[in-house]
Amino acid sequence: MSRPAPAPGTDPWLPFPPPAPVPAPEPAHSHRARARLLCFPCAGQGASAYLPWQRLLAADVEVVPVQLPGREGRATEPAHTTMEGLMEELLPVLVELTAQTEAGYALFGHSLGALVAYEAARRLEAAGRVPLGLAVAAQRPPHLPLDREPVHDLPRAAFMTTLGLYGQVPVELFDDPAAVALAAAALRADFTLVETYAPADGPRLRCPVTALAGLADTSLPPRAMRAWQDLTEGPFTFRPVPGDHFFVGERTDEVVGVLRAALG
Template sequence: MSQTTPAPGTDPWLPFPPPAAAPAPEPGNGRRARARLLCFPCAGQGASAYRTWQRLLAADVEVVPVQLPGREGRATEAAHTTMEGLMAELLPVLVELAAEAEAGYALFGHSLGALVAYEAARRLEAAGRVPLGLTVAAQRPPHLPLEREPVHDLPRAAFMTTLGLYGQVPVELFDDPAAVALAAAALRADFTLVETYAPADGPRLRCPVTALAGLADTSLPPRAMRAWQDLTEGPFTFRPVPGDHFFVGERTDELVAVLRAALG
């Protein structure tokens, strides 16, 4: 028999409880069920990246940021370098979150988080928990080859410099040598996972997929994001967004509107 997942805030995977929904206007003043959105951050970032979304979407969507090991409150834990190792720990948590979502659930992932969200969606569908949708941002679909040389095994200085050239780390990070040293190990683990991930053979997704591409993202041509349509039998939407690789943190109002329309 499955056990109920600990409430967000008491589980290291779920550090930020979603705000409560406003009471419904119907007699009885109950609360209406909200769709649940599981959010996965980009390389080097943590679950706090989605705190603003929790506030802005509280009336319509229950935003649940997922905290991966090796960042923020889990900084002392080793970050995973393989998708299989990550899923072995994370999937049971996600299965329970999906099962408990009264109005259904969806997944959102940015960069590294897009691959994590995709693999999670595959495994959740295989477990009989088909999501309302998957939204991926700023990441090539995993069936396409890298359009650059791998970087995860470069020496630290070359590794960080190369990430900066590709626009995959904020430029302000390089102003703080201590921050560079702290970030390098976690980023290397994240990029090892990204660059070595190869999905096992299996059916295409059944859920709708939305792919968001930053028009100024120098690390990923927008055409690559269109190839996410190859991975689903459901509806596919491609949406270009102004901004670079980090547009998810810069175009908050626009992305919140997209998610609200899809899930609200």
């Protein structure tokens, strides 16, 4: 039996339905179908991080934030620690979701979300649903080895301190011990997934790839983001952006502008 078609706002994976399109000033474009942009958040974050994008892109793009287990409204669910386990649950949702759009779809992921978006794109292409594009931010491409020791199996205090040193958690989090305790379990699951993910052999992507790098990201040299080019046969665009590992939330207008241009 096939899975019922997911509807943003009624499916736990898709808690935030995109707003109605803003009427365009040119009548010729007022009824143009909008491309659908599936957005995957960074480690420790939830889908609500992309709510501002829904407003900013409403005229051109249908932004659909994807909520992974273990955060926000799904905080009581265990977070996935393997990409394979996550994809077993998530891929059927995405297959149905990408079949519903007339104007095509694209994927965006930040940090952890970049790896999830990439693996989703691979599997969707294999299912015959080639995206308009994949955009990734602040994450090494998965064919490159880690340039540091893994952190996911460190004791909690050392784990959180190390993430802080790498600039992978906001420094203000450490001002609240309760928040640290709450975040540690979810972050550990996320970093376990990131540090153990090894893509299976397969063809390169066919879709265009855009890689965005924070110029002050201490956890990832911007030049490493250029290696995403190795993973696609399609066009590749590299865009450095001012900011650290969290530039996606801090430079929203600039990032959204890059994505709008990429989707044409």
